Ligand SMILES: Nc1nc(=O)c2c([nH]1)NC[C@@H]1CN(c3ccc(C(=O)N[C@@H](CCC(=O)O)C(=O)O)cc3)C=[N+]21
């Protein structure tokens with residue numbers, strides 16, 4: 180039987196409309212308008228597209244959008260100065276510094292300079308530590324979006340074996356921490372794992388976040404498993420064109436999995452919707468107001 184396709188695009192649209200309702204309520208009751216600031220260093224075309232999409236969706240939800248663009252050769256101190264100003268700006272509730280940063284900039288230093296309360300990416304060591312110890316944190320957007328889709332599809336995740344492919348600070352590690360918090364049995368596998376295919380085949384929940392185009396094929400997947408594809412890989416499609424594919428070989432895996440999130444139209448749109456949700460949550464928290472339901476975990 181063919182896998183059910185998890186429609187991240189539709190799910191994200193629903194989440195954005197709940198964010199918009201929360202923003203409108205905050206405005207109505209308290210005269211507050213949540214604001215998201217994005218800092219982009221350099222001219223990477225893919226990054227420009229994401230930043231434009233984030234800005235547009237931020238405005239569509241009724242929030243304020245601020246953009247700071249710097250040339251690729253901007254000094255680290257210039258970036259740190261902007262972060263310091265955004266930290267101090269009461270109109271800004273969320274700060275996102277687009278990654279990757281140019282090689283001459285210490286990305287860790289910049290990320291850890293963001294006020295943790297405004298760290299809507301959840302990348303600050305303080306938020307990573309809070310999440311790892313099961314405390315209330317700003318949760319990274321991609322794993323948060325994956326968790327929302329998994330809960331929607333499966334209900335309780337308790338006791339399920341989740342295998343996360345990839346160990347990045349942005350997806351793999353926070354995803355594993357969230358799944359542990361849901362009482363899954365969690366295995367992390369990565370490029371050096373021996374017997375990776377057999378381990379993945381044990382998964383009730385398989386999250387692929389390695390950045391290797393179409394690496395996960397049908398023989399990696401237990402029949403009926405729920406598969407979340409986090410990969411965003413632009414590959415050569417011939418004749419000077421490119422094609423966006425995930426880490427999962429979609430046609431092959433959809434014949435075996437119980438449910439599968441596609442690329443595009445899966446995790447990507449959820450990531451941006453969760454960024455908006457985190458910005459609204461950050462605004463409510465900083466003003467000591469009750470958080471809108473169903474946006475955080
Ligand atoms: N500080 C920081 N935070 C991030 O969250 C962050 C970042 N830096 N740097 C870049 C990556 C990448 N990222 C994506 C978000 C949405 C889509 C997305 O919506 N993708 C669409 C397709 C878009 C297309 O066609 O290119 C989809 O999957 O359907 C993709 C990629 C966030 N990132």
Ligand SMILES: [Mg+2]
Pocket residue numbers: 396398
């Ligand atoms: Mg094989």
